[in-house]
Amino acid sequence: MQRRHFIQSTAGAGLALGASLFPLAARAATFNVIVVGGGMAGATVAKYIRLWSRRELSVALIEKDASYTSNIMSNEVITGKRASVASLSYSYTNLVNKYGVNRIQGTVTTIDAINKTVTYATASGNVVATYDRLVLAPGLEFDLMPGMTSTAQYDSTVPHAWKAGAQTTLLRNQLKAMPDFQNVVITIPLAPYRCPPGPYERACVVADWLRTNKPNAKVVVLDANTDIQAQKTNFQNAFNGTYGYRVDYRPGCTVTQLQLVTGANTVQFTQGGNPQSITAAVLNPIPPQRAPELLASSGLLSGRFAPVDLLSYESTLQPGIHVIGDACISGMPKAGHIGNQEAKTCANAVVNALKGNQYALAETAPVLNSACYTPLTSKKATWLSAVYQYNNGLMLPSTQNSIKQPLSASSASGDNYEDMEKWFATLMSDSFA
Amino acid sequence: MNLNSSTKWVAAAVACLAAQMAPAVTVSPNSITLAAGASTTVRLSKVSGTVSVSSTQPGVSATKLNATTYRINALASGKSEVQFKDQKSTAKVTITVTSTATEVLAGRLLASNCFQCHGTNGSGGFEKLAGKSANSIYEELSKFASGKEDANGIMAAHAMGFSDAQLKSIATYFASVR
Numbered sequence: 001m002q003r004r005h006f007i008q009s010t011a012g013a014g015l016a017l018g019a020s021l022f023p024l025a026a027r028a029a030t031f032n033v034i035v036v037g038g039g040m041a042g043a044t045v046a047k048y049i050r051l052w053s054r055r056e057l058s059v060a061l062i063e064k065d066a067s068y069t070s071n072i073m074s075n076e077v078i079t080g081k082r083a084s085v086a087s088l089s090y091s092y093t094n095l096v097n098k099y100g101v102n103r104i105q106g107t108v109t110t111i112d113a114i115n116k117t118v119t120y121a122t123a124s125g126n127v128v129a130t131y132d133r134l135v136l137a138p139g140l141e142f143d144l145m146p147g148m149t150s151t152a153q154y155d156s157t158v159p160h161a162w163k164a165g166a167q168t169t170l171l172r173n174q175l176k177a178m179p180d181f182q183n184v185v186i187t188i189p190l191a192p193y194r195c196p197p198g199p200y201e202r203a204c205v206v207a208d209w210l211r212t213n214k215p216n217a218k219v220v221v222l223d224a225n226t227d228i229q230a231q232k233t234n235f236q237n238a239f240n241g242t243y244g245y246r247v248d249y250r251p252g253c254t255v256t257q258l259q260l261v262t263g264a265n266t267v268q269f270t271q272g273g274n275p276q277s278i279t280a281a282v283l284n285p286i287p288p289q290r291a292p293e294l295l296a297s298s299g300l301l302s303g304r305f306a307p308v309d310l311l312s313y314e315s316t317l318q319p320g321i322h323v324i325g326d327a328c329i330s331g332m333p334k335a336g337h338i339g340n341q342e343a344k345t346c347a348n349a350v351v352n353a354l355k356g357n358q359y360a361l362a363e364t365a366p367v368l369n370s371a372c373y374t375p376l377t378s379k380k381a382t383w384l385s386a387v388y389q390y391n392n393g394l395m396l397p398s399t400q401n402s403i404k405q406p407l408s409a410s411s412a413s414g415d416n417y418e419d420m421e422k423w424f425a426t427l428m429s430d431s432f433a
Numbered sequence: 434m435n436l437n438s439s440t441k442w443v444a445a446a447v448a449c450l451a452a453q454m455a456p457a458v459t460v461s462p463n464s465i466t467l468a469a470g471a472s473t474t475v476r477l478s479k480v481s482g483t484v485s486v487s488s489t490q491p492g493v494s495a496t497k498l499n500a501t502t503y504r505i506n507a508l509a510s511g512k513s514e515v516q517f518k519d520q521k522s523t524a525k526v527t528i529t530v531t532s533t534a535t536e537v538l539a540g541r542l543l544a545s546n547c548f549q550c551h552g553t554n555g556s557g558g559f560e561k562l563a564g565k566s567a568n569s570i571y572e573e574l575s576k577f578a579s580g581k582e583d584a585n586g587i588m589a590a591h592a593m594g595f596s597d598a599q600l601k602s603i604a605t606y607f608a609s610v611r
Contacts, residue, residue, distance in 0.1 A: 048545075078483070275533060325563060344545045360538065360541075367543055367546060367595065367599060369546035369547075371550065378557055387591060387594020387595065389594070398595070400578075400594055400596055401578060401593045401594075407593075419559075419587075422550075422558065423550055423559075425550070426549060426551070427549045429558075430548045430552065430553050
């Protein structure tokens with residue numbers, strides 16, 4: 001078979017000579033498929049294009065970070081149930097060693113859709129690589145909240161911790177340091193945002209932690225949406241029953257101004273048109289989210305996200321470029337399990353396009369089956385399941401068997417908590433191992 | 434006794450006796466393995482009167498070519514029994530239809546919805562599915578989809594969102610994994 005990858009254009013002279021002759025960008029390599037972004041969707045698409053093309057398509061995975069930190073389960077780092085974010089770290093070693101993915105550590109700066117190239121910055125300079133198909137799995141960027149001047153304030157003072165990492169640890173440390181009798185304020189943006197049940201889950205597990213550690217403190221949830229966005233009954237039962245005064249859930253709240261003072265932040269907001277203000281010893285603003293700037297500058301967005309053909313996740317604006325995961329418009333929740341399955345639909349389409357029906361059949365009616373588990377305490381969890389069927393260009397909740405999707409667990413249980421850990425481990429293996 | 438009706442009675446009794454004494458219908462061969470999409474012929478012997486044909490599963494059909502020859506058509510993977518019933522007895526052929534490469538490929542993306550909890554290609558997780566028989570996987574999924582098993586559990590929630598044909602296709606894929 002014809003492996004086309006890694007044709008080094010600067011040849012034996014090496015990169016030093018190449019860099020001096022072409023100071024702006026060295027043309028390094030050509031791949032059948034370049035994947036940008038090594039999260040749930042990006043890792044999965046790289047793995048499955050290799051698997052389903054019987055290793056005949058060369059795949060490069062360009063990701064700026066050395067490893068991936070899972071957002072799923074990261075609320076357990078905030079409460080100390082998990083020791084550290086390091087326990088949520090996933091390397092790209094298996095993708096390289098087991099599946100033959102070419103791992104490139106770098107930051108993609110430009111996409112040339114006409115010439116089918118990407119330019120990426122590495123420690124040793126800019127490099128240009130060419131592709132037959134480009135798959136973007138870039139995750140999200142976060143808006144500044146009103147009153148903020150820099151995203152660095154999320155890293156130093158008011159962590160959103162909606163991308164797991166150092167901010168997750170900072171939020172953990174702020175909770176430990178706060179005095180009793182104070183407020184933890186969590187703000188939720190208008191949907192769509194990453195992981196619909198996530199903010200409510202966070203409110204629950206933080207309240208559970210406060211019960212033991214700061215028994216007179218409470219969690220105030222300022223939700224821009226007019227109602228709970230997922231598993232409404234289970235969260236209502238938790239807020240009203242399990243946690244009582246410890247969770248103060250306020251729907252329909254628009255944040256108008258944040259005043260950032262470590263340990264004594266002020267949140268100004270309106271609820272039903274009435275201006276109000278609250279003090280937060282710990283402030284966890286979950287900001288509005290959008291596809292990264294690279295996609296905007298590449299002409300891939302309509303509004304905040306990328307419109308795609310849901311049979312292949314190919315952009316409807318730029319041919320040959322696919323967008324999967326949280327950055328695309330799929331009509332389905334932005335979540336890791338869903339990103340994993342979007343990646344498989346995309347991988348199937350890419351393999352079909354480049355290798356034909358012997359390798360992958362063109363899909364005309366994909367199904368996406370989503371599952372997620374949600375801890376409501378440190379020992380009990382619920383689940384949420386939704387099956388989406390392709391229908392006239394959209395992925396819509398299935399109406400098979402006259403069942404109204406999505407479906408959720410009837411209540412939180414210890415069995416569900418155990419299942420959650422197995423689900424998480426298997427999901428991460430399917431994506432990274 | 435009316436002579437005419439008596440004659441009719443004797444004729445009927447003789448016919449009945451003849452049918453009872455006639456040897457049972459047989460079919461050859463009586464066990465066949467076919468790939469989906471393929472067909473073959475079977476022959477009947479010792480036929481008494483008219484024959485009616487039926488198949489226990491829709492994945493196999495039979496077409497009459499002449500009084501004693503039938504074509505067996507394998508439509509979709511699975512096991513079926515084709516029955517030839519004449520006036521006296523029934524002959525049966527067991528048909529095993531193996532899945533084609535296309536059938537397997539058609540189920541792969543659907544089945545990949547299970548990998549997040551059952552491992553890549555059904556290798557493990559909550560339960561290993563790779564290499565189990567298509568029938569056993571399909572029957573289990575059908576029980577979940579109809580609410581006959583753990584109706585409030587997460588597997589029922591999943592299975593209820595798929596069509597019957599989709600569940601069969603998923604089962605075909607996992608059965609093919611070696």
